[in-house]
Amino acid sequence: MEKRTEYIEGFKFSAVAAGIKKPGTDRLDFGLIYSDRPAAAAAVTTTNLVYAAPVAITRERIAGGLCQAVLINSGNANAYTGEQGLSHAKELTGELSAALGIAPDLVIPMSTGVIGHQLPMDRMKSALPALVSELGKSRFMDVAHAIMTTDTKAKTVAIDAEVSAGPFRIAGMCKGAGMISPNMATMLSVILTSLRVEPRVLRECLKEAVQDSFNAITIDGDMSTNDTVLVMAGGSRDAVALPESLSDRMAFASALNQACLDLAHQVVLDGEGTTKVVEVQVTGAPDEDSARRVARVIGDSPLVKTAFHGEDPNWGRILCAAGRAGVPFDPDKVDLSIGVVPIVRNGAVVPEDWESAAHGAMQAKEFTVRLDLKAGDAGARIYTTDLSEEYVTINADYRS
Numbered sequence: 568m569e570k571r572t573e574y575i576e577g578f579k580f581s582a583v584a585a586g587i588k589k590p591g592t593d594r595l596d597f598g599l600i601y602s603d604r605p606a607a608a609a610a611v612t613t614t615n616l617v618y619a620a621p622v623a624i625t626r627e628r629i630a631g632g633l634c635q636a637v638l639i640n641s642g643n644a645n646a647y648t649g650e651q652g653l654s655h656a657k658e659l660t661g662e663l664s665a666a667l668g669i670a671p672d673l674v675i676p677m678s679t680g681v682i683g684h685q686l687p688m689d690r691m692k693s694a695l696p697a698l699v700s701e702l703g704k705s706r707f708m709d710v711a712h713a714i715m716t717t718d719t720k721a722k723t724v725a726i727d728a729e730v731s732a733g734p735f736r737i738a739g740m741c742k743g744a745g746m747i748s749p750n751m752a753t754m755l756s757v758i759l760t761s762l763r764v765e766p767r768v769l770r771e772c773l774k775e776a777v778q779d780s781f782n783a784i785t786i787d788g789d790m791s792t793n794d795t796v797l798v799m800a801g802g803s804r805d806a807v808a809l810p811e812s813l814s815d816r817m818a819f820a821s822a823l824n825q826a827c828l829d830l831a832h833q834v835v836l837d838g839e840g841t842t843k844v845v846e847v848q849v850t851g852a853p854d855e856d857s858a859r860r861v862a863r864v865i866g867d868s869p870l871v872k873t874a875f876h877g878e879d880p881n882w883g884r885i886l887c888a889a890g891r892a893g894v895p896f897d898p899d900k901v902d903l904s905i906g907v908v909p910i911v912r913n914g915a916v917v918p919e920d921w922e923s924a925a926h927g928a929m930q931a932k933e934f935t936v937r938l939d940l941k942a943g944d945a946g947a948r949i950y951t952t953d954l955s956e957e958y959v960t961i962n963a964d965y966r967s
Contacts, residue, residue, distance in 0.1 A: 574704040577802025578602055579704055580702065580703065581698050585597040585691055588642030598714060599637070601635065602799060604635070607766045608633055610629045610798070611774065613792060619647075619648075619682075624656055625675050625676070628672050632770075634673055637797065644684075644793050645676075647792070648683070660675075666695060708723065711740040724737075726829075735819075737823060738760075740830075741834060742755050743834040760819075762807055764808075779824070784835050838952040838958075844950060845935070848946065848947075849939075853945065855945045857945065858946050864889065870884045871888055875952075878930055906924075906928025
């Protein structure tokens, strides 16, 4: 597979500066993705009980399996805004659908930003005509920039792959740097494919793809009100259809998995205040859910994350976190390594001089922590970050 970033057939893009968070700025904050035809669509959304108005609308509209336009804004999450927030999102998508000449139910709204504030409707409504008139194939990156909040860089992926019916492309964008602990953070992602895929197959492939990508990352353990990953397939009227063979479905699923993992990894790399990215691998668990639970508790622990930041191989914090995950294992049997450096074997600290070597492994930007519970045959991994002073600074001043 080849990775590139450029337009994808059947889709158009536009973005404008609407002053959604701060009027009078020229920062892009309002974007539109448009498909030449109603495309098959699937989505996964936050499992947070406090979810945003656009999430509620997305869940309702995506049930039809089709989408033709995605209206995305940064600067305002439209979350915890009650009936008025719902009404505002429906009003915006209604006006957009009229301008595009499509059914309102084919428009998916997505928002990210500050929680608890009503959308600046006048500024957003006045920006809609420009969004429509400026649609073009080459403005993919403008939308990727428009959805950023505390992100330091746009996160995109493009993959070329092939099925028996011919070549296809997947192109995606994502935003997220803080409030990241998806479980389907202020995390939004839109992934497009030139291949025509049935909605049922798209849903199944997306559900599988997010499990080991977007659902396997954590920056701060906080799940957002707005998390949404949306996939649209077959925007062109001449789109090649995904053949029904198992090998072709596996080829598409593999490309989608790769795209999701690439984007998820970029989110962790750009985590607020991040100086380290750590892969936590847990093996020897009773089942995958148990392995994932242990890995996530380790990855979410402030004590573990601050040790990562200080490059301190404080293995006791790691085992302590594992022990409170609610997964049965015998502490006297576990193995623990940092990088390739063994620290604990069969529940005992190794006799070798491991500390300086483990400290050296933690000086890298990316390293791995491996924990074998020896309580089963299942395993899982998550990607986490360190916890730095900069993270505190960013979030102490987020609304100002």
